[in-house]
Amino acid sequence: MSLRILHIIGDSNPAMGGAIEGVLRLGDAYRALGHSQHLLTLDDPSDPWVAACPSPIAAMGRPGPRKRFYPVRAIRWLRRHAREFDGVVVDGLWNGSTLAARRVLPGSGIAYCVFPHGMLDPWFRQSQPRKEWVKRRLFRVNEGPLLRGAEAVLFTTGRECELAAQSWPGWHGMAEKVIGFGTGEPPPETGEMHSAFRAAVPDMKTRPYLLFLSRIHPKKGCEILLEGFAAQRDLRDRQLVMAGPGDTDYVASLQALADRLGIGDRVVWPGMLAGDAKWGALYGADAMVLTSYQENFGVVVAEALACRTPVIISDQVNICTEVQQADAGIVCRPETTSVAEALGGFAAMSERERSDMTLRGRALFARAFSMRETAARLIDLFADSAEMEKQLSYS
Structure with a gap:
């Protein structure tokens, strides 16, 4: 069965570093395994990296420096289209795309996972104390409910999972899963x-x-x-x-x-x-x-x-x-x-x-660290969820 996987991420600009790079390499691995990847982002549709992206993007942001603080268009799009996908992955936390996901996904019956990409690491609490106060309140009303409603909270390593559990009070009801991470095979040297x-x-x-x-x-x-x-x-x-x-x-x-x-x-x-x-x-x-x-x-x-x-x-x-x-x-x-x-x-x-x-x-x-293995684990997770939903519909 060929699956369609939606990734929700704030920004698809490759200059933003590891999270989007990993998401794009996951897309390569999905395609190699016979599946497809789609992105929902808060990019401005005219951003040059949107057209260059190898996966289809629904860019729901607005022009200007504050575009990522207004997820209204993303919320509407997600309500309209989320059920067209076999699984949804929310990549990252503490941004407008997370708010859009929180407004639509928990309790909807849509299979989704959250990939924090290290954003629950206690290092941020120590190095960014001013943001810590805001994040703790957001965790109660946004990130926490989003994480607890997920099929799984995905971690790259056991160490990341342990640090997250130590970092955030009220860490209960989380379906933690260490799924690995990595990158694609590099092109041959020339x-x-x-x-x-x-x-x-x-x-x-x-x-x-x-x-x-x-x-x-x-x-x-x-x-x-x-x-x-x-x-x-x-x-x-x-x-x-x-x-x-x-x-x-x-x-x-x-x-x-x-x-x-x-x-x-x-x-x-x-x-x-x-x-x-x-x-x-x-x-x-x-x-x-x-x-x-x-x-x-x-x-x-x-x-x-x-x-x-x-x-x-x-x-x-x-x-x-x-x-x-x-x-x-x-x-x-x-x-x-x-x-x-x-x-x-x-x-x-x-x-x-x-x-x-x-x-x-x-x-x-x-x-x-081959991304193909991580992609295969994600595909298995969503395939199992789809099979369970199918069996429940027949009961």
């Missing part, structure tokens, strides 16, 4: 990919490099990465590529920090890399580094492993346990000294040790 990357960073020429590939945001530990890189003398022959979109003022502050640390001429800032340039960056890197203070999954980590690129990650990336147990990368604490030690440990590895690590990383990706 010379065009490397050329596209070098064209994006022409000043690098052929020098070896470490790669940061993510949103440039304070939670990503960018400062401690720069400080750790500057402190590690064994990396003086390498450059650091800080690739990703970010707030202009914040990026400028990081560039100033790199200059003060004496590494400004060894750090390059190409902005967001996509397509061949992104894959060329991953395939060509000595290692991919992500020293986040909080990271629910880290899609780019799975992508690096799939490309046989070693990873150096903090122990706040929720798949660090799997990486460490498989000896598929180096795990450090999100602090300068530990980051510097991890970078130094990598620099001291022999070529054979690095090669063996890349093979273990590729094997870990294949068994744990």
Whole structure:
């Protein structure tokens, strides 16, 4: 039976990072398994990424900076069309699309799941205390009822599930399910990919490099990465590529920090890399580094492993346990000294040790982080729900 799955998410802009990237890779996996994906978003229909999306989008937002705070059109669309789908996945929390889902789905008889994508992590409570007061009240009237009415609350790892249960009082009646996450199989490595990357960073020429590939945001530990890189003398022959979109003022502050640390001429800032340039960056890197203070999954980590690129990650990336147990990368604490030690440990590895690590990383990706497996679990969940509903209709 071919299923039609609707994903509700606030924004389909790829620059928003892991959640939408994961949703789009789920769509690829659905199609490979003979099913289809549709999106309901609060994008402006004229946003360029709407037309470029590989899955059909109902973009129900309005133009302007406040478009995501008015979900009226999304609520109407969902009431009209939700029953046309075999299952609904609500991706993320604390936004207008969540409000639309809460107004329509609980108690409707429509099979739906909620994928928080790390948004119940206690790190946000500690780092964003002003938002915490608002979120706790919203949880009572919006997020809580939405989660309790779901067929399942989906988590990428057991660690994420445990953190959510510890973080939110009144966490009862939740149908928790660890379903995994990941990404699709990367395209085969080509010379065009490397050329596209070098064209994006022409000043690098052929020098070896470490790669940061993510949103440039304070939670990503960018400062401690720069400080750790500057402190590690064994990396003086390498450059650091800080690739990703970010707030202009914040990026400028990081560039100033790199200059003060004496590494400004060894750090390059190409902005967001996509397509061949992104894959060329991953395939060509000595290692991919992500020293986040909080990271629910880290899609780019799975992508690096799939490309046989070693990873150096903090122990706040929720798949660090799997990486460490498989000896598929180096795990450090999100602090300068530990980051510097991890970078130094990598620099001291022999070529054979690095090669063996890349093979273990590729094997870990294949068994744990392939999005096809996550898609198959979701399809099974909704297929079981549809079969149960069919049996009840006959009774």
